[in-house]
Amino acid sequence: MVVFITRRVLQSVIALLVMSALIFIGVFAIGNPIDILINPQADQAEIARATAALGLDQPMWVQYWEFLRHAVTGDLGRSFSQNMPAVQLIFERMPATVELALCAMLFAIVLGVPLGLVAGIKPDAWYSKTIMAGSIFGFSLPTFWVGLMMIMVFSVYLGWLPSTGRGHTTQLFGIPVSFLNWDGITHLMMPALNLALFKLSLLIRLTRSGTREAMLQDYVKFARAKGLPMRRIVGVHVLKNIMIPIVTVIGLEFGSLIAFAIVTETIFAWPGMGKLLIDSINVLDRPVIVAYVLIIVCLFVIINLVVDLLYSMLDPRVRLAEARA
Amino acid sequence: MTVLSVENLKTHFFTKAGVVKAVDDVSFSVDAGKVLGLVGESGSGKTVTGFSIMGLVDPPGRIVSGRVLLEGHNLPDHSDDAMRKLRGDRIAMIFQDPMMTLNPVLRIDTQMMETVLAHRAVSRDSARELARNALGRVGIPSPDERLKAYPHQLSGGMRQRVASAIALLNNPRVIIADEPTTALDVTIQAQIIYEVQKLARETGTAMVWITHDLSVIAGLADDVCVMYAGRIVESGPTADLLDHPLHPYTAGLIASIPSRNQRGKPLHQIPGMTPSLLRLKPGCAFRDRCPHADAVCEQAPEITCPAPARTLRCFHPMTALEEIT
Numbered sequence: 001m002v003v004f005i006t007r008r009v010l011q012s013v014i015a016l017l018v019m020s021a022l023i024f025i026g027v028f029a030i031g032n033p034i035d036i037l038i039n040p041q042a043d044q045a046e047i048a049r050a051t052a053a054l055g056l057d058q059p060m061w062v063q064y065w066e067f068l069r070h071a072v073t074g075d076l077g078r079s080f081s082q083n084m085p086a087v088q089l090i091f092e093r094m095p096a097t098v099e100l101a102l103c104a105m106l107f108a109i110v111l112g113v114p115l116g117l118v119a120g121i122k123p124d125a126w127y128s129k130t131i132m133a134g135s136i137f138g139f140s141l142p143t144f145w146v147g148l149m150m151i152m153v154f155s156v157y158l159g160w161l162p163s164t165g166r167g168h169t170t171q172l173f174g175i176p177v178s179f180l181n182w183d184g185i186t187h188l189m190m191p192a193l194n195l196a197l198f199k200l201s202l203l204i205r206l207t208r209s210g211t212r213e214a215m216l217q218d219y220v221k222f223a224r225a226k227g228l229p230m231r232r233i234v235g236v237h238v239l240k241n242i243m244i245p246i247v248t249v250i251g252l253e254f255g256s257l258i259a260f261a262i263v264t265e266t267i268f269a270w271p272g273m274g275k276l277l278i279d280s281i282n283v284l285d286r287p288v289i290v291a292y293v294l295i296i297v298c299l300f301v302i303i304n305l306v307v308d309l310l311y312s313m314l315d316p317r318v319r320l321a322e323a324r325a
Numbered sequence: 326m327t328v329l330s331v332e333n334l335k336t337h338f339f340t341k342a343g344v345v346k347a348v349d350d351v352s353f354s355v356d357a358g359k360v361l362g363l364v365g366e367s368g369s370g371k372t373v374t375g376f377s378i379m380g381l382v383d384p385p386g387r388i389v390s391g392r393v394l395l396e397g398h399n400l401p402d403h404s405d406d407a408m409r410k411l412r413g414d415r416i417a418m419i420f421q422d423p424m425m426t427l428n429p430v431l432r433i434d435t436q437m438m439e440t441v442l443a444h445r446a447v448s449r450d451s452a453r454e455l456a457r458n459a460l461g462r463v464g465i466p467s468p469d470e471r472l473k474a475y476p477h478q479l480s481g482g483m484r485q486r487v488a489s490a491i492a493l494l495n496n497p498r499v500i501i502a503d504e505p506t507t508a509l510d511v512t513i514q515a516q517i518i519y520e521v522q523k524l525a526r527e528t529g530t531a532m533v534w535i536t537h538d539l540s541v542i543a544g545l546a547d548d549v550c551v552m553y554a555g556r557i558v559e560s561g562p563t564a565d566l567l568d569h570p571l572h573p574y575t576a577g578l579i580a581s582i583p584s585r586n587q588r589g590k591p592l593h594q595i596p597g598m599t600p601s602l603l604r605l606k607p608g609c610a611f612r613d614r615c616p617h618a619d620a621v622c623e624q625a626p627e628i629t630c631p632a633p634a635r636t637l638r639c640f641h642p643m644t645a646l647e648e649i650t
Contacts, residue, residue, distance in 0.1 A: 226412065237431070
């Protein structure tokens with residue numbers, strides 16, 4: 001267990017190093033942030049002064065070394081455009097995105113797994129075919145279009161739900177959250193559903209194919225021969241077997257929900273990290289971009305670790321102690 | 326006393342390619358404490374007969390006609406729920422492949438206790454106690470430890486014992502054993518057969534032992550039914566039937582058992598192969614492979630009683646002097 005986690009941490013440090021180097025080179029290649037940040041009327045001396053102030057007059061490898069030196073102390077640099085520590089900037093926006101992603105994931109799991117089970121147990125019934133047809137729409141309709149249509153229907157025509165923003169927030173352990181009051185919930189509902197749609201379809205399809213496969217296994221027939229009620233066969237025997245791929249996908253997709261909630265956040269003007277990233281890329285605000293990517297990498301590493309730990313709970317054949325170095 | 330009696334059972338599968346008559350007019354009965362051997366090649370309808378008794382035939386298959394009487398009650402008349410209550414309680418089944426019949430992600434105790442709890446209103450503790458005793462009865466050492474194990478931690482023989490213990494848990498009136506020893510090596514096979522036979526005698530449980538292995542039947546069954554292409558072609562007391570086979574198919578099966586007396590001679594084989602049940606011609610299904618066949622065999626033979634306790638479905642039975650070539 002300890003060996004397992006230590007190895008994981010070492011692997012993630014390497015992943016972080018590689019990612020930071022790639023982003024550094026990438027942003028360097030796009031252009032000079034000074035050209036965008038500085039007043040167009042500024043003279044040559046002023047430009048040189050600003051460049052030196054941001055450390056951009058140094059060669060790239062020196063800049064990278066400086067970045068690493070500060071990074072080990074937890075300082076990922078200051079935003080060029082907002083003159084705030086990049087980490088602080090991201091963490092201020094993070095709760096909004098995490099809340100949105102969690103809520104979307106919850107929608108996807110609570111709806112997707114039962115619908116997939118239903119469609120998998122009776123694949124030829126009309127309702128199963130309806131579910132599967134619906135999941136094709138969920139897969140193929142572009143998120144931004146669905147988001148716009150939702151705003152059209154629920155905000156413009158029906159006037160039930162607000163179209164933008166986060167609404168009233170409540171403090172929970174010092175973190176502002178929306179889901180604890182009604183105004184916040186009405187704001188949260190549409191973007192969460194919009195973000196969930198793709199994952200929902202994915203989970204339906206995954207659960208369905210897993211269920212169909214499991215239902216043909218001898219252990220299901222044996223469970224029926226034991227006279228178990230259908231509830232228990234599906235809810236325990238089948239579900240526990242198909243949970244392994246589902247947990248993997250939920251883990252991976254949760255990371256991508258947080259990382260790529262950008263489109264939904266933009267449409268519903270949700271004040272999250274995705275919006276911040278788009279703004280930062282527009283002004284080539286390198287410290288924010290790098291910090292964002294590194295935080296997302298950390299997130300993926302943590303999620304994968306949790307998924308691996310969950311495996312060992314779900315599948316007795318996976319034992320972490322056996323995964324020796 | 327007759328516990329289970331099957332009368333003119335027909336189970337057909339309505340596939341897109343046509344109707345498959347997997348079980349076609351099968352009748353037999355088993356007394357308490359007796360073992361009935363159901364012998365035949367792959368695809369002769371043995372397993373479907375077992376599933377028909379259990380009420381576990383899945384679409385497109387269904388029982389077309391006939392009766393399955395368990396202590397006088399006709400099972401196909403029962404509702405799904407009434408049938409579920411009988412399965413695993415009054416009538417149990419052991420499957421062929423012990424590697425596949427136990428659910429890989431559930432502990433042995435879970436899989437045993439749920440069988441008790443599905444049928445009886447007892448506490449979890451007494452269910453565990455019953456499970457422990459059942460493991461002891463099938464000769465599993467240190468049952469307390471085995472209860473906490475997962476299936477992958479047990480060997481094939483152990484797993485089949487666990488499956489047998491599950492079948493025995495609620496003291497059923499009938500156990501249907503579908504080639505339970507085929508996947509095991511010979512020594513384990515002998516142990517399990519010995520234990521099951523002993524238990525059947527002690528508890529008065531009637532057993533239907535499905536197998537393709539005549540040597541298993543010879544040491545185990547009181548009576549034998551030989552199945553071919555969905556029909557019982559010959560039946561009778563084991564010793565009598567094996568010593569004096571009347572149907573050419575039975576004679577061919579007996580002759581194909583390797584024996585030391587025939588050292589150096591090529592092993593007898595029945596020419597041809599089992600017919601596809603989809604394109605079964607009218608008349609005797611064995612006639613294409615039968616040395617006795619003539620024009621009369623294009624009519625379907627009726628069941629006759631050539632000797633006390635014997636039945637036969639053949640126009641040209643073996644004579645006492647005939648040598649099988």
